[in-house]
Amino acid sequence: MAENKIYGAIAAFKSDTEILEAARKVRLAGYSKFDCHTPFPVHHLDQAMGMKRSKLPYFIICCTIAGFTLGLLLQWWTGAVDYKLVIGGKPLFALEFATPILFEASVLLTAFGAVFGMLGLFNGLPMFYHPIFNAEISKRITDDRFLVSIEAKDPQFDATKTTEFLQSLPGAEEVQLIEA
Amino acid sequence: MANTHGSYQIKSEVVNRAKPIMLGVAVLGWVGAIIAYFSNHDQFFSAYLFGYYYWLSLSIGATFFVMIQRQTQAEWSVVVRRLAETVMTHFWVLVPLFVPILFGLHSLYEWTHTEVVAKDKLLSGKSGYLNVTFFTIRVVVFLAIWCFLSWKLYSYSVRQDTNGDPKETKRAAWLSAPGIPLLIISASFASIDLLMSLQPHWYSTMWGVYIFAGGGVSFIALLILIAVWLRSNGILDEVITVEHYHDLGKLMFAFNVFWAYVAFSQYFLIWYANMPEETSFFVNRKVGSWLGVSLLLAIGHFIGPFIILLARGTKRHPVFLPVMAAWMLFIHAVDHFWIIMPVRNPNGVAWGQIWMNIATWAAIGGTCGFFFLTRLSKHSLVPVQDPFLEESLEFENA
Numbered sequence: 001m002a003e004n005k006i007y008g009a010i011a012a013f014k015s016d017t018e019i020l021e022a023a024r025k026v027r028l029a030g031y032s033k034f035d036c037h038t039p040f041p042v043h044h045l046d047q048a049m050g051m052k053r054s055k056l057p058y059f060i061i062c063c064t065i066a067g068f069t070l071g072l073l074l075q076w077w078t079g080a081v082d083y084k085l086v087i088g089g090k091p092l093f094a095l096e097f098a099t100p101i102l103f104e105a106s107v108l109l110t111a112f113g114a115v116f117g118m119l120g121l122f123n124g125l126p127m128f129y130h131p132i133f134n135a136e137i138s139k140r141i142t143d144d145r146f147l148v149s150i151e152a153k154d155p156q157f158d159a160t161k162t163t164e165f166l167q168s169l170p171g172a173e174e175v176q177l178i179e180a
Numbered sequence: 181m182a183n184t185h186g187s188y189q190i191k192s193e194v195v196n197r198a199k200p201i202m203l204g205v206a207v208l209g210w211v212g213a214i215i216a217y218f219s220n221h222d223q224f225f226s227a228y229l230f231g232y233y234y235w236l237s238l239s240i241g242a243t244f245f246v247m248i249q250r251q252t253q254a255e256w257s258v259v260v261r262r263l264a265e266t267v268m269t270h271f272w273v274l275v276p277l278f279v280p281i282l283f284g285l286h287s288l289y290e291w292t293h294t295e296v297v298a299k300d301k302l303l304s305g306k307s308g309y310l311n312v313t314f315f316t317i318r319v320v321v322f323l324a325i326w327c328f329l330s331w332k333l334y335s336y337s338v339r340q341d342t343n344g345d346p347k348e349t350k351r352a353a354w355l356s357a358p359g360i361p362l363l364i365i366s367a368s369f370a371s372i373d374l375l376m377s378l379q380p381h382w383y384s385t386m387w388g389v390y391i392f393a394g395g396g397v398s399f400i401a402l403l404i405l406i407a408v409w410l411r412s413n414g415i416l417d418e419v420i421t422v423e424h425y426h427d428l429g430k431l432m433f434a435f436n437v438f439w440a441y442v443a444f445s446q447y448f449l450i451w452y453a454n455m456p457e458e459t460s461f462f463v464n465r466k467v468g469s470w471l472g473v474s475l476l477l478a479i480g481h482f483i484g485p486f487i488i489l490l491a492r493g494t495k496r497h498p499v500f501l502p503v504m505a506a507w508m509l510f511i512h513a514v515d516h517f518w519i520i521m522p523v524r525n526p527n528g529v530a531w532g533q534i535w536m537n538i539a540t541w542a543a544i545g546g547t548c549g550f551f552f553l554t555r556l557s558k559h560s561l562v563p564v565q566d567p568f569l570e571e572s573l574e575f576e577n578a
Contacts, residue, residue, distance in 0.1 A: 043576070096451045099444060
């Protein structure tokens with residue numbers, strides 16, 4: 001691993017009000033590739049960070065429609081086209097008996113879309129390594145510290161300027177650069 | 181508590197402007213109803229039952245809503261709870277308004293005709309349950325239960341406004357626990373007695389849930405419209421926020437899916453089993469223009485609202501949501517029209533007589549509405565001393 005490969009800069013805070021303020025200032029300073037790490041969900045943090053709503057629902061609705069269509073085709077083609085067989089005097093195909101399967105097929109693909117879409121396309125889980133844990137203070141984000149991290153990938157990132165900026169945030173401590 | 185959200189009291193000029201309108205609607209409705217009675221009294225009683233059960237189902241929905249919020253000690257809904265509690269008290273008006281139905285039993289219900297029942301094996305088998313005395317006793321008991329629940333829940337809430345006692349919240353939760361099953365069981369039996377027995381040969385075990393679910397959807401829709409009406413007059417516009425509308429929209433959506441689920445389950449099982457004594461209900465609703473009404477219900481009550489309300493944006497939209505709420509109230513009327521009127525007009529919709537339905541609907545609705553406005557101006561619009569009020573004011577959807 002290269003010596004000078006830097007993942008980004010972090011700053012630790014002691015309370016949720018401080019991190020809300022910090023997140024807002026980082027966003028207003030023009031950074032876009034930054035993240036917050038907290039021991040518990042902090043209300044309004046997503047607004048403070050300026051996070052947009054997930055695109056996942058649009059992916060999921062496509063899965064739902066696909067499930068509905070496939071379920072419809074499956075029942076119509078097997079029952080009324082490929083292998084015609086009258087069962088219990090019912091029509092070869094009717095929406096009445098198709099509906100439960102349509103519902104199930106739609107829900108199945110919706111659930112698949114939601115779970116695998118979330119994992120594969122959107123949130124990057126499962127993740128076995130995260131550079132943020134190269135700093136000793138990061139172990140406390142499951143306990144009593146709130147962290148802001150700004151990635152080196154951010155176009156505005158500059159090792160000295162960004163650390164100085166983080167240092168200037170109210171309540172910031174343990175500001176440091178971390179290796180990737 | 182410092183009030184930083186504007187007045188919690190309704191402005192008297194708003195009530196004074198709305199009251200004459202409601203009174204006008206009620207008077208016009210009653211005049212229409214009286215004309216209807218003298219022009220065709222059989223048709224009138226069917227129309228009256230339609231109007232009566234429509235508003236009854238909304239109050240049952242309101243009572244259920246209030247009790248669920250009380251039982252779960254919900255925080256988000258506190259700002260709209262007083263409005264729901266006021267709709268709930270419509271029962272006090274609906275008690276005297278039931279009397280005309282007692283006079284119309286012979287027009288409405290085949291099982292009151294003893295000579296028909298004597299010749300009919302099925303009906304004479306059911307006569308132990310379906311007879312005028314027992315019917316009247318049951319309805320009186322149901323109305324008593326509903327009046328008791330609504331009176332208790334309403335007075336706990338109003339009393340807390342003045343004494344600020346958090347125990348009132350506890351008491352309401354205590355009453356709601358047995359109250360919810362009591363309400364649902366009595367409402368199920370009421371729908372069986374008043375609506376299902378219109379076709380006494382037919383039965384469906386899903387019936388009670390179906391009627392109850394329809395009332396639930398429409399009550400949420402009514403609540404949205406009441407809140408929007410207040411907002412348009414600049415009342416509670418900072419108290420009931422888009423977050424609360426969003427939640428009401430979600431509830432309306434969920435209740436509507438529940439309605440559709442129950443309605444479909446009922447239809448599906450009857451369709452699949454294909455037994456004559458069960459299919460008669462749906463076969464009768466495929467005749468002539470009733471088929472169109474049936475399809476309108478499937479599309480307008482479920483498919484359309486489902487697709488429209490699925491998106492987050494429509495539930496938070498200041499115009500879309502009330503429009504959908506008004507539509508749900510309309511389609512609920514279609515639902516009850518479709519349940520009640522085919523018994524009277526089996527060959528198709530009696531277009532020339534629909535004004536009777538509109539008249540009775542307006543008569544009972546206007547009376548309830550006038551009562552609603554009177555109640556509303558007597559108390560604060562929000563339970564001001566509720567221990568969860570602060571949380572409700574701050575509420576946000578994640």
